[in-house]
Amino acid sequence: MSSPAQASSQAIRALLRKLGKLYDIKRGLKPFSDNKDIYVLLRYFDDSCCYCGKNLLNCEWDKDHLIPMNKDSVGLHSWGNIVPSCKECNGKRQKKDWVLFLKEITGMKSEVFNQRKIKIDTYVSQYNYSLSVTLELAILTNQLQIEVSEIVSKLINDKMQEAIDLFDKYL
Numbered sequence: 001m002s003s004p005a006q007a008s009s010q011a012i013r014a015l016l017r018k019l020g021k022l023y024d025i026k027r028g029l030k031p032f033s034d035n036k037d038i039y040v041l042l043r044y045f046d047d048s049c050c051y052c053g054k055n056l057l058n059c060e061w062d063k064d065h066l067i068p069m070n071k072d073s074v075g076l077h078s079w080g081n082i083v084p085s086c087k088e089c090n091g092k093r094q095k096k097d098w099v100l101f102l103k104e105i106t107g108m109k110s111e112v113f114n115q116r117k118i119k120i121d122t123y124v125s126q127y128n129y130s131l132s133v134t135l136e137l138a139i140l141t142n143q144l145q146i147e148v149s150e151i152v153s154k155l156i157n158d159k160m161q162e163a164i165d166l167f168d169k170y171l
Helices: 004-026 034-044 087-093 098-106 110-126 131-170
Strands: 061-065 082-086
Touching: 004 131, 034 061, 034 082, 061 087, 082 087, 087 098, 098 110
Parallel strands: none
Antiparallel strands: 061 082
């Protein structure tokens, strides 16, 4: 980790993972487990990328967050926000809105777009994942970013002073 900004980003991702577990529990769900529950997602999405439909059984794939896990989007690592995605779609999507990306991937095939969007919307609804919660959490993540940056900057400055004192002692 080379900067306060990177430390802040990692802290925000850690917070969103922990909040995701708490959010699952508050909704009466078992917290999402990366190692076990990904197979539930694969089964729900017919072992396919939720965006392009590519079969994921014989290729590299990722878990994607419909609402990204970052300080701007504030998606949680929880049921209803995690979907299976092929590496190619995950790499192309980045921070794009998932609906706009789905339109981009399906091109002019409105029937394919509608089928995949309905499948994803049904999945989100099934787990009662609320966009409203993530919008309000943005206040917390912004505060965390500022606080972590300040703390890391202070720690770096303190250690720099200790190093200067050491240099003065030996040089």
